[in-house]
Amino acid sequence: MQPWFVYRKCSNRSCDMCIYFLVLFASVCLQVQIKREKALDITSEHLIKAMADQMANEGWRELGYVYLSIDDCWTKKQRDPNGRLEPDPDRFPSGIKALADYVHSRGLKLGIYSDMGNYTCGGYPGTTLDTIKTDAETFSSWEVDMLKFDGCYSNDTEKAIGYPKMSSALNATGRQILYSCSWPAYEGGLPPKVNYTQLGNICNMWRNYGDIQDSWASVLDIIKWYAVNQDVLQPTAGPGHWNDPDMLITGDFGLSYEQSKAQLAIWAILAAPLIMSNDLRTISQEAKDLLQNRLLIYINQDSLGIQGRQIMKVDCLGVWKRELVNGQYAIAVINMGDDGLPRPFTTSLGLLNVTQCPVGYKLYDVFDRNYLGLFNSETTFNLKINPSGVVMLFIQPASVVNHMKRHGSYFG
């Protein structure tokens, strides 16, 4: 699945601590689909410009959704006589540089796609070991701000050489280009085949697991995989180098409202890039409200950059926790059942091991946009979690008195 999507990411793969961003990818494959249907949006550059306009005009950019990226299938079927990648002239008649200029003029950043291999996954020219330097320089000359580097049509050895080599080539251009690596997903996502120490040094983010599909079954499969493997994966994430559980499918076709909230909550706990895959021109108000939830984004973008963990599993309920800056926490309780019945969950801050602040904590419901009150560690409280849904709490030490003012309203 490669339609529209938005990434959150650190601005520079070589930084240790940096400001995070959110990114919108645009897929040229979707464009091909549209073309086949003889729709109005026959050129990809038209579609990407339209998305850039939406991002700038509809409040996305100010929330941090600033990368807008072209996915697979944007090139001609052959390189040019100088061995350079060229955009399909039917769909990008003005070229990528002009598109980057337009995207920059809207206060956004442009991402592009290539593949470490003989062909891209969609069958277009790939980046082979001998064209890495050329392609990095091409992308830099177009003033591209991000590269998603896929891994179809190459073997393990080529990947092991190519991914670090592209990192060096991007750095050598002198341009800050966010580097997203699909490498570990092609190697099963786990050590010893995957070396996360090396990845953290060369990539800003990486896909660990298979492609997300537009279904709750797929979202749940991914969530469970990250829970099972969290002892390996959780320590690898941090500012400038993130695990990427793949796109958000909120606003697409396959998730209910409850399921959309559940994906967003777990992605926020996982400190995951928030990559939208919807069409911003036609997104429902319901989906827009979820994706523009300020408190959710605040949690996702927390400056400590510590990935959260599943701390408890009780029947079909999974309890996730993320430590945030200033002694704050986020908790997400997800109901993985589909029997149609909301599940009760009774707990306390003590049971959730949130006990450090002696004067207690203020609790907020992230999706209901409610302040729930002041709680100490012994106070029990009851949550009701809908089937394939979530309840997400933001927990703030009562001593952080000016916090709301400094950050504006979480529920704005």
Place this chain on the structure above:
Amino acid sequence: MQPWFVYRKCSNRSCDMCIYFLVLFASVCLQVQIKREKALDITSEHLIKAMADQMANEGWRELGYVYLSIDDCWTKKQRDPNGRLEPDPDRFPSGIKALADYVHSRGLKLGIYSDMGNYTCGGYPGTTLDTIKTDAETFSSWEVDMLKFDGCYSNDTEKAIGYPKMSSALNATGRQILYSCSWPAYEGGLPPKVNYTQLGNICNMWRNYGDIQDSWASVLDIIKWYAVNQDVLQPTAGPGHWNDPDMLITGDFGLSYEQSKAQLAIWAILAAPLIMSNDLRTISQEAKDLLQNRLLIYINQDSLGIQGRQIMKVDCLGVWKRELVNGQYAIAVINMGDDGLPRPFTTSLGLLNVTQCPVGYKLYDVFDRNYLGLFNSETTFNLKINPSGVVMLFIQPASVVNHMKRHGSYFG
């Protein structure tokens, strides 16, 4: 899953041709859940009365949703000294007769639940072979209008005796009681273990397959099972005796908007009972609009009562067709894929084998509520089907000129 739901059914199991109804079931198990959470709706009769009020006041009754039924767990844990079932006095303090009176006063009908076996599925007293007559008489004395007869805690032999015996016992009461049999679902749903000729003579409707869960995966599994086995199942349905693929989960938690439309479309094609399972007090406007779609209900309730069939499968697209009265047809094209991309489907009335009317056909989009124009058998047209979604067409001979007037607006 046993929360709220609505059945469409023939009013009398012994009729050959009758007016159809839609039915709302209410689950007492859900009530127990609510009680455990100390919610306001602590008594089941309160909850059922609230639903009856919704059905009468919010346009459901006029559309045909008239049965409101209590599901499992409504009785005391023991029969009374006379061997009769008694309602739990905490949840039904006024008794079932008073509840039936209330439901009838709202222009609705009351359904109840029992189980052919030693216990109900929820562990309450079942209806054994020696208590069938007593229970039928009890239900009749309470002026109940429908019985769902489940099949937990009995063997094949007991079921083979008990289901026909209950049919006779209900008939012997002289009261018209709609009889819904879970029997075939306990026997795998297929001949030779299931005798559909016999079922058609004794039951108004029957569950063929496993319980639906609140997920698209479950809906899709059911749709595929009915497609694979349609040569057996399709001929068994007709006025007064219907296949029941289980409840609609539109308005619950697990389906996206697209998936909700897809379930409704296939259930309409299958001439299936429309059984809601949502809480009518909190249902979203979006779900309400789908469930109150007049043209969809018109198709579902077509007076010929011929179950439709999957007539084509092309990759992940399934094309379903149902023959309706007056030479009309319904077509549903469902996209079973989850790759995130809408699928094009180009067809014509000729390719769909809708060719009998020489002056052509008027086409309507059921969910978009659009008149698409006049088509002859050669005109090709293009549909775009969203992932896990559907496009549903209503096809009317151009010669049926007064049809719209006689039935009012389909899109009202």
